[in-house]
Amino acid sequence: MRIAIGADHGGYPVKAPMKELLESQGHTIVDLGAYSLDPADDYPDFAKAVAEYVASGQADKGIVLCGSGVGAAVASNKVRGVRASVCHDTYSAHQGVEHDDMNVLCMGARIIGEELAREIVSSFASAKFSGEERHKRRLGKLLDMEASF
Numbered sequence: 001m002r003i004a005i006g007a008d009h010g011g012y013p014v015k016a017p018m019k020e021l022l023e024s025q026g027h028t029i030v031d032l033g034a035y036s037l038d039p040a041d042d043y044p045d046f047a048k049a050v051a052e053y054v055a056s057g058q059a060d061k062g063i064v065l066c067g068s069g070v071g072a073a074v075a076s077n078k079v080r081g082v083r084a085s086v087c088h089d090t091y092s093a094h095q096g097v098e099h100d101d102m103n104v105l106c107m108g109a110r111i112i113g114e115e116l117a118r119e120i121v122s123s124f125a126s127a128k129f130s131g132e133e134r135h136k137r138r139l140g141k142l143l144d145m146e147a148s149f
Contacts, residue, residue: 003125004059006032006046007109009039011065011072014109018063018121027125030059043067047075047084047106054103055081062104063121069108076104080146088112090123097127099135100142 003022007015012034019029032049034041043066050062062084064072069086076084084104087093088111096102105124107117129135 001061001125002028002030002059004030004032004050004053004062005065006050006062007034007065008041008043008046008067008072009034009037010043010067011107011109012037014065014107014114014117017114018065018117021118021121022125025122025125043071044075047072048079051076051079051082051084051104055079060103061125063124064104064106065109066106067108067110069106069111072106073104076106083142087120087124088116090119093120093124094127097124098130099138101129101135101139 005015005019022029032053033046047064050064053059054062064076066072073084073086076082082104083100083102084106085096085102086106087096093105107120
């Protein structure tokens, strides 16, 4: 699977270990920055880059890391075709994909440690949309909402 990843200064320390983990699982990783620790960078820049990459079909999924994960999720969801959420537990990470077709995972590196982040990222990356009728119906309603704005 092709996964885009990005992080601001708040998420930067966790980005490299997540890339290594995903690559060890056989995924192709596209790193959209930051490429160095810059305390003056801004999360919307990296969230936008990842979200647009996923929305355009260049990646199957995306991961955005910032301090809390909240800003990354808010910014990512501004891009049409993106369904992003903050997940700080493994259940939400896989259930968000299975039931809601979530395609961008947002995490706060200042909220969770590296080991939990590894479990969450693995859960997200391995999850597939269920395709169950009720989930397709609900996703259709979300897509209709998005199209109306």
